[in-house]
Amino acid sequence: MHLAFIGSRSQAGLQAPAVTVEIHLSSGLPSFHVVGLAESASREIRSRVRSAIVSSHLKWPDFNITVNLAPCEQAKQGTRYDLPIALGLLVASNQLPSSAIEKREFLGELGLDGSIRPSRGALSATLAATLDAHSMCVASTGAEDLACVPDSTVIAAPDLLSMCAILRADQPARVAPAPSSPPAAQFPDLSSIRGQPLLVRTLELAAAGGHHLLMTGPPGVGKTLAASTVPGLLPPLPPETQQQLWLLQDLTGDERLSTPPFRSPHHSSSIAALIGGTAKALPGEISMAHGGVLFLDELTEFPRAVLNQLRQPIEEGRICVSRAEHQHWYPAQFQLIAAMNPCPCGLAGSEDAQCRCTPDTIRRYRQGVSGPLMDRIDLHVTLNKPSTADLFSQPAAHDTSHGVRDRVRTARARQLDRQGCLNRDLSGDQAVALCQMTSQTREWLVNALERLGVSPRSTHRRLRVARTVADIEGVQCVTKDHLAHALALRETPPGGGAVKSF
Incomplete structure (x- = not known):
């Protein structure tokens, strides 16, 4: 034997x-x-x-x-x-x-x-x-x-x-580590966006605080291009996040990359594809976007039941995939970037063409995204078609991906030194405590919030965005201008159109 x-x-x-x-x-x-x-x-x-x-x-x-x-x-x-x-x-x-x-x-x-x-x-x-x-x-x-x-x-x-x-052999030969780091993915430069200064500013704001972003606008204004520039604005991943991402990529057989991931699932994706599943309880797109960007183009074309699955991982930064024989936790600390048309034909609010959709059709179209999910998105920006002259203009020297990435790295360093996490991850009490402001500014904010009728969760998100605006400018105290900027980027009212500043 x-x-x-x-x-x-x-x-x-x-x-x-x-x-x-x-x-x-x-x-x-x-x-x-x-x-x-x-x-x-x-x-x-x-x-x-x-x-x-x-x-x-x-x-x-x-x-x-x-x-x-x-x-x-x-x-x-x-x-x-x-x-x-x-x-x-x-x-x-x-x-x-x-x-x-x-x-x-x-x-x-x-x-x-x-x-x-x-x-x-x-x-x-x-x-x-x-x-x-x-x-x-x-x-x-x-x-x-x-x-x-x-x-x-x-x-x-x-x-x-x-x-x-x-x-x-008495001393078997050991394998030497790879001499170079994994390849880096290439992303479009921010300077390729022309005639959209508000969008460029909002992308920098989203990258600096890790905030979720929804872009609404007619077809062809550059929503997809804008989303694809965001990973190039992010600093290198922390070692722990990078290791978790490599574990996920090794598990699914994806190529190992050294840059923040960019995942763009099709709107026909199922719950198992987006959240995770199959008989082996494998990770989904939200986990494969850990530490990077999850881009959902044509947001309203996704099944409502699929989008509603995003609510818990957006709040917790992880997801539990359960099946009959398996139950696994996966990290899902992603940054959601979404894009949608204002209506089925895409021409609502356009100055150059007439929208063919009825008000009831537009309402049903926008109801494809639930209110609780919209409430979890920090930044909402409405885009208009840029002029033809803007398309041939020279980009601003400070609006390149390299320059913005340096400012984003500096702003994130301030956040990590101050509270140990990004502003996106602050709790409600932390957001209130860290947004230092004068009594006059606080009174103005309370009046504005009451007039707008925003939810408590949305109120805390406005404070997180205002804190990020202040961090980009390198100031400790949150001012009325910072708060007005944050309020202007709230959810678009049901009536449509861009949200005006205060």
């Missing part, structure tokens, strides 16, 4: 619980059983592992083979256990010394020719193995990225036979 125990990792959201692959060889008729997995996955593993061992010119053990993936009650997917099962069989059959697997964990899919392929979720497994002071043995592809985990020890090989040779 021969036994072998080899370490591996399963996947549970962004966590990687430990799994022990137990190999038992006994006398009797040759057979191969894998328990702890579904029958279909077990059958596939048996075929891949046997072919990989034979193709690597290693001896297949002619025993009654039983493989157990413990703990059995833990949900598992099969392909990542190919490598640990194959190495466990070699250790149990004395083709590989037991010292080769001590304090090491293994993860990878085997090809029929013995090649080792990377598995999704290897980054979270490497993080967990490093915390347990274990080495991680994986495929060569992508190993340099895994080696970037601090204090990690990553061993990689292109195929099963090479992995056996490396493990037999």
